[in-house]
Amino acid sequence: MDMPTVAIVGRPNVGKSTLFNRLVGKKLALVDDRPGVTRDRREGDVAFGGLHFRVIDTAGLEESDAATLMGRMRMQTEAAILAADVVLFVIDARAGVLPADQPFAELVRRAGCPVILIANKAEGGTGLAGAYEAFTLGLGDPIPFSAEHGEGLGELHEALKGVLPKSDPDDDDEDEDAPGGRSLKVAIVGRPNAGKSTLINRMLGEDRLLVGPEAGITRDSISLDWEWRGRKIKLHDTAGMRRRARIDDKLEKLAVSDGLRAVRFAEVVVVLLDATIPFEKQDLTIIDLVESEGRAVVIGLNKWDLVADQPGLLKQLREDCTRLLPQVRGVAVVPLSGLAGEGLDKLMQAVVQASEVWDKRISTSRINDWLSEATSRNPPPAVSGRRIKIRYATQVKSRPPHFALFGNQLNALPKSYTRYLVNGLREAFELPGTPIRLSLRTSQNPFDKG
Incomplete structure (x- = not known):
């Protein structure tokens, strides 16, 4: 059976070639801070934690006339998308979602193959806000990632494992249905x-x-x-x-x-x-x-x-x-x-x-019942005479459990209160010993007075 193909696509200078090098394990792709260094499709074979596939590094997607060099680069990229079994759509988490990302997200969606959304340059949590913006692209849950530092590789491996066609019939190590299940x-x-x-x-x-x-x-x-x-x-x-x-x-x-x-x-x-x-x-x-x-x-x-x-x-x-x-x-x-x-x-x-x-998942209704009780028992403090209000909470992912809180002025929430919430989540939902992630999403509505 032929190896499945994974195409890396996204705007120029979002870190596609750095991700390509990280997956291939060699510096095959030229990497530079200037946008547009990659002009053609570059391919490499990847052995990634029991997964085997061919990865394609593509030129940055840009709106251009088909007759221009940029237009021909775009056509090469579109061809790679159409030929791919899986697309890794990369955005720059520090810059967030830009208007130019939307039409290309639509292009990738129309291709009809599985898409894994990667919010690159999110090392050390610096780009988490941009990563959550990526939800607006409608391409599923973004993986906060750093191709430069190798952060997020485990999450990418899990995502690829879920969507890649099996390339080696003899490799039953990762077979969910094999006796004993997945390793x-x-x-x-x-x-x-x-x-x-x-x-x-x-x-x-x-x-x-x-x-x-x-x-x-x-x-x-x-x-x-x-x-x-x-x-x-x-x-x-x-x-x-x-x-x-x-x-x-x-x-x-x-x-x-x-x-x-x-x-x-x-x-x-x-x-x-x-x-x-x-x-x-x-x-x-x-x-x-x-x-x-x-x-x-x-x-x-x-x-x-x-x-x-x-x-x-x-x-x-x-x-x-x-x-x-x-x-x-x-x-x-x-x-x-x-x-x-x-x-x-x-x-x-x-x-x-x-x-x-x-790996635990908790329903949104249970989380919000807990949140209502936790905030009644110990309400968030007031800032400049206006009380911080936490409206809603949900679990955005597991492995480890990651929760998002939505409300007003959450950026002013003291660390002691977020600690109170994390400890409350740990106790209420029996999450001993595991890392717990908490993201705070403040309302962007200027008329929302809480």
């Missing part, structure tokens, strides 16, 4: 020498990974297939993560960036701590990184057999976790020993449960 992607991360490879060897029941007392033996991210209680698991062992300032070796820098990539592709990330020296600053930084990437988190306290004789220690460490990591309040903290093979079943139960919470 759950789990990354094991932590500081160097936390015992990640020893734990995975114990899970697999064989010495599959090189281990030893020296820190930093694992140099790259290794993917392994496993099964737990009939559930297919894809395990990613990663190199130990340490602060950049401590990394001098170029190979280790590459290994750490590979570990970050494994986090972005994972659905659940097990952050392995050394129970004899838990919650070091570097541990907290790694958990913070996993949360900022929007992945489900489970904390494993490895080498527990060395401290199990200390009464009350587990209770104390769970209290420390709540205090030090409020952004993942309620996260599962599981004592285990990779060397002795203790606690692995409880760890995997926590992993599966975390993935279910991460």
Whole structure:
């Protein structure tokens, strides 16, 4: 069977070629800040987390006379759209939706093939407002993305997996209907020498990974297939993560960036701590990184057999976790020993449960019933004599749960109140330990006096 085709389209200079290079894994496309650098269709083969397809980088869509160079570039792009199985429609999230985006969104819609809307240049949340504007294009939910930094790759992979025709009949790893269903992607991360490879060897029941007392033996991210209680698991062992300032070796820098990539592709990330020296600053930084990437988190306290004789220690460490990591309040903290093979079943139960919470969808009516009660119990404050009013809330996506609030003056809502709302959502809808995203959408109507 021929490989399916994915076309990248959008206005000039929205980052199409950077996305192309990111997918192909090589700098095949010329990238520059000047618009219009790509003039022809450029093609490359992509192997992307079990998906195989051909990607086409196209010239920027512009309204031009067919006889001009710009017009011929546009015709090439239209031809690519018609030939594609899937279209990635890219906008610049920082610039938001521009009038020029609308006619091309209509062109893509008329082509009749699945469209994935990518709000590029949204790194660090800077372009989220533009990403939500993209809803107005009528092309479905936008994926906040950064082709430059690789943010949003996991979400893009999920979206492509849902719409791409299957290219390799032998690859049943991602087959939803296969026995055991789709593989759950789990990354094991932590500081160097936390015992990640020893734990995975114990899970697999064989010495599959090189281990030893020296820190930093694992140099790259290794993917392994496993099964737990009939559930297919894809395990990613990663190199130990340490602060950049401590990394001098170029190979280790590459290994750490590979570990970050494994986090972005994972659905659940097990952050392995050394129970004899838990919650070091570097541990907290790694958990913070996993949360900022929007992945489900489970904390494993490895080498527990060395401290199990200390009464009350587990209770104390769970209290420390709540205090030090409020952004993942309620996260599962599981004592285990990779060397002795203790606690692995409880760890995997926590992993599966975390993935279910991460994937949870809540109906809009339930959210608004909760919102009405939450705002009655603790009303938003007033700004310049005018009370902030939250009118409506909905869940815009899962993986992780992401909610949007609509109302007036929400940009003036204090951080303490948004924290109150996030904690309320976590408690009311049983969302322990998972990252929760909250977007505030203020009414644009100047006559809306609340």
